[in-house]
Amino acid sequence: MSxxxxxxxxxxxxxxxxxxxxxxxxxxxxxxxxDPDLVARWxxxxxxxxxxxxxxxxxxxxxxxxxxxERGSYRFAGVFHTVRDNEFVVQTFEYLGFPDVVSxxxxxxxxxxxxxxxxxxxxxxxxxxARDGMAQSGMETGxxxxxxxxxxxxxxxxxxx
Numbered sequence: 001m002s003x004x005x006x007x008x009x010x011x012x013x014x015x016x017x018x019x020x021x022x023x024x025x026x027x028x029x030x031x032x033x034x035d036p037d038l039v040a041r042w043x044x045x046x047x048x049x050x051x052x053x054x055x056x057x058x059x060x061x062x063x064x065x066x067x068x069x070e071r072g073s074y075r076f077a078g079v080f081h082t083v084r085d086n087e088f089v090v091q092t093f094e095y096l097g098f099p100d101v102v103s104x105x106x107x108x109x110x111x112x113x114x115x116x117x118x119x120x121x122x123x124x125x126x127x128x129x130a131r132d133g134m135a136q137s138g139m140e141t142g143x144x145x146x147x148x149x150x151x152x153x154x155x156x157x158x159x160x161x
Contacts, residue, residue, distance in 0.1 A: 002151060005144045009135045014125040016135060019118060020147050024154045026109045026117040030086045032150050033057065033107070042149035045142040059083045078102075093123070095137075101130045119147075 003021040010017075022029050032038045036055035044050055044067050053064040057080060064077040075096040082090040089107040103123045110118040125131035 002148050005147060007140050012128065014128045014131040016123045016131060018121045018143060021116060021118045022151065023116055025115050026086045026111045028154050029117050029119060030109050032154060038153055041153040043146055045145045057083060101126060
């Protein structure tokens with residue numbers, strides 16, 4: 001059974017917060033965010049094809065990728081401002097179909113012991129309207145399904161060791 005995503009969209013502030021526990025150690029979940037081959041196996045909602053155009057997961061690096069399905073193609077880009085292995089990431093996120101709205105995101109990787117961890121995300125948007133647009137875009141489904149796929153990818157790797 002999958003661990004549930006907790007998503008919070010507080011009234012009146014341009015933030016979205018989320019938490020999700022994983023039955024894998026911090027190092028594995030962090031690697032799933034760092035390794036572009038693994039990222040391609042889990043990022044985004046089910047049924048979306050992903051093409052990673054650029055992925056340099058380090059302080060000062062950047063990324064660009066495209067999700068596509070029968071309805072169309074959706075491009076995303078950002079910059080990794082801070083990357084501390086197995087601990088913390090600060091990055092920007094921009095949906096290129098809605099230019100000039102860039103969110104600043106932090107990801108904190110928390111060791112829960114016993115080979116488990118928690119990912120804590122905090123996203124700040126330039127306005128509550130931009131935040132509301134992201135929240136209504138299917139973000140919760142995309143995160144939930146993506147994290148389920150992350151679980152599946154790491155379980156497959158663990159089974160093949």
